[in-house]
Amino acid sequence: MWGNNLGCSPLVKIAMHSSESFRRTKIVATIGPASSNPAILREMILQGATTLRLNFSHGDHDLHRRNIRLIRQTAMDLGIQVAILQDLQGPKIRLGKFAEGSITLRSGDPFVLTSKPILGSQERSWVTYDKLAQEVPEGATILLDDGRVEMRVEAVDPEAGELFCRTIVGGTLSDNKGVNFPGVRLSIRAVTEKDKEDLYFGLNQGVDWVALSFVRDPSDVLELRELMAAVGKRVPIIVKIEKHEAIQQLPQILALSDGVMVARGDLGVELPAEEVPILQKRIIAMANCLGIPVITATQMLDSMAHSPRPTRAEISDVANAILDGTDAVMLSNETAVGKYPVEAVATMARIAVRIERDYFSPIYVDRRQHLRTLTLQELSQNNGSPGGNGSPRPKTLVTDSISRAVGEIAQELDAVAVMTLTKTGATARNVSRFRPRTPILAVTPHVEVARQLQLVWGVRPLLVMDLPTTRQTFQAAINVAQEEGLLKDGDLVVLSAGTLPGVSGSTDLIKVEVVKAVVAKGRGFGKGTVSGPARILRSSLDASKITAGDILVARATDANYVEAIKQAAGVITEEDGASSHAAVIGLRLGVPVLVGVKDATRLIRDGAIVTLDPEKGTVTSGADGLGF
Missing domain, CATH: 2.40.33.10 (PK beta-barrel domain-like)
Structure with a gap:
């Protein structure tokens, strides 16, 4: 497992046993003069900003380089994964300068x-x-x-x-x-020469998302992807819907994209303003169906650029975007140049937590489901494809059925979390697509995937080293979650993974697991995890108590224990040392041994079922249930 210096999840010290402590909606905050101070940035992240946006319409590469370094260093210091979103300027047509200003x-x-x-x-x-x-x-x-x-x-x-x-x-x-120029089709391309220079800079700096401005048709997305491929990069693309031409080809554009932003500022200029709320709902529903994250942006808490409190209308705006099903809500001027950047993030987080209490109320679920049904029909008619590859999607996939079932099973069993293994983020995104009530812990060995998942609804990433078997990886992830206070002894977790390692979209496995507490730790010898009833031996006179399959627990062993060790499934001793009797005899007989377990005879209850894992050096309560 990788240590906390790389971070595991936002707010890692808060457990998920209360709905108050888990916020599903993500927050995108724009970095600018008001928020590029280390102390301010730190507080914004602590208050709930999960993705930080760099607006390449402003500033030069030196400025953005400094901000990227600041973000990475601050996130590492906090032990929190934070994504960086590079927002390309695009072909924004502007006036020149005036003689008098x-x-x-x-x-x-x-x-x-x-x-x-x-x-x-x-x-x-x-x-x-x-x-x-x-x-x-x-x-x-x-x-x-x-x-x-x-x-x-x-x-x-x-x-x-x-x-x-x-x-x-x-x-x-x-x-x-x-x-x-509303209603006028211009021949200007979505990717300008400036955008290309900015893109290559961002790719070299390791940005996690790239937002493409003023997209008009699918070829714009393909052009950006080809530019990335030419330099051997594959960073997920967010399309910004802000042109009237894009609305006419929305299914085809989103099918090629990895995410979408409802850019209501320019969209409200290109189209009648009263059309924007309806388009917002349509875009969110389509993104939900396709399983790509959607950001609702522009003027969400605009008054907080100069006021410490938002207007009632702004609160309602944020609330309705969340109830529509948005993955993330975005702050622009509020955090870039506003007077109250930290307060804006904190306010957004409070609104989200409160509104999410009613997210699963039947009236809102029914509305989202109705929109989903209509949107699926539109996608079918327009040959839209979830997953961002532009090809027709089969009506039913095993992965979809498994992903939906995971959430339903977790709800039925009142599980504390859904835990998914994901190399690319696809498994976690697919589970999120069905909006389960249960928090999603996405386990990945890749730091860039962990960051990217900070834009996905209901997902909390866990960065865990890839181990040889699915069972070992899940157990390592459960251990990390316990260490970070996300899970506790006795919690029920629904596990989901693919049996084809490394193959995106191959999710086909569900397992229900009860979290076991780590009872004790020591130094392990031998291989294989074993479970059985613990037998506390106070002296060699008790050795006759041991029967086949028992876990022998003693302060130390000597020659009088050899026959008992032969019968035991495993041995635990308080005595430490590679040359100790238990370690030497255990290795000779092929019996897993844990030595140096402090107070083992006191901490472990006689007759209790325990699991001994010599590779991890742990004794956990209960049997090993991860039988993959």
Whole structure:
């Protein structure tokens, strides 16, 4: 097992025996000037931020490199796995700079937008798109600064590269404000040259997720994946749905993706704002069906950028996203440039914990199931495919049936946790897809997978070394969970894994296990785990008590114990040393032995069923039930 310096799970010291202590919804927090301080970042993670977003629309590579190092070091110091999400800028079209820094337009004012780099004035401004006058037609609506200023194109001069516009809704425009062309299809690609440079930087820095901005069609996702493959990388991709073209091909885009972000800011500019809540529910339902994580983003607690408390409407917004089935909720300005970054994360976490109390109420379950049914029909019609490979999905898979059954069995048995073994994260994601009531402990040997799972609903990653057998790996994971206070003696755990090691999506095994407490520890000799009734021998006169299959427990042994050792399944002694009588005779006879077990004759009850594991050097209560 790997030590705590690598971390195992968020809030590892809190057990999962109370619904209050386990938050299923993940929190994405954006790093910026307000949160790049080590103390602030530490508190944000402790308050519940599980994924940290780096916005590559701002800052240079030196700044992002420093922030990545800070995040990794802070997470390691805390012993918590934290994912880093690289958010590429994408082809955001913007105004240039103004000579006076800003201008104010009134309704009815004429204004010229040009593709020529000029310093802006009260009459005209540069727009950072070369094909502006070739692709934006007369009569088109143009929205600037997230829709705060609106213009209509009255005439086009393709040769001069200019649009002659009339201001419909006036307001103030300043340097580098965004420009949107709702309903106009532009030929600009989703991945710009800047994005490519940023992508390669992020891949070299080991980011855990890459978010692709302004996706319009499936080819955008394929292009980004090909760029990664060209440098031998395969980092999961989150598509940001913020263009009207993307809505028209949503099933096909999501089928090729590893995650999705409902980017409500630009989406609300591209489309009528009243359409966004319906689209949010549709995107979340589709992501749930496909088994990919979905992030709901933009202005969730926006007022907390300048206020220590959110508005009631913002609380309702977060609550409804959670009840819709989102995997994660995101903070942007609130933590990047706001006055109260730690309070924003803490508030988000409190809202999530409270709302999750009612997450499984029949009214909300029925609503999600109804949306799921409609979405599955849409996916079937559009040939959408869960799993992000773009191929048609069979109606029923063994993996799906097992993943659903795991949650149902755990609920029926009132299990404390579902524990899955996963090399790629696929098993844990698939179990999460069915939204079980029971917390999911995802056991993986890969640190990058553990981090990526910090974006998946209901999953708490455990980083455990890959051992030769499934049984050994599960036992090691249970030991880690016990050490971290996640499980205790007597807890019921439902185990799930694939019998084809290393094959993604091969989940086909379910096992129910009762957690056994570690009664004592010592130094082991021999091989094989053995279980049986403990027999406490106070002296060699008690040796006749031993029958075949018993576990012999004594302060020490000598020649008078040899016949008893031959009968025993295992031997435990308080006396230590590789040259001790028990160790030497046990090795000679092929009997597993544990020596140096302090107070063994007092701690172990005579007749109690115990398990002796010489490889781990442990004595646990109960029989070895992990019979894989």
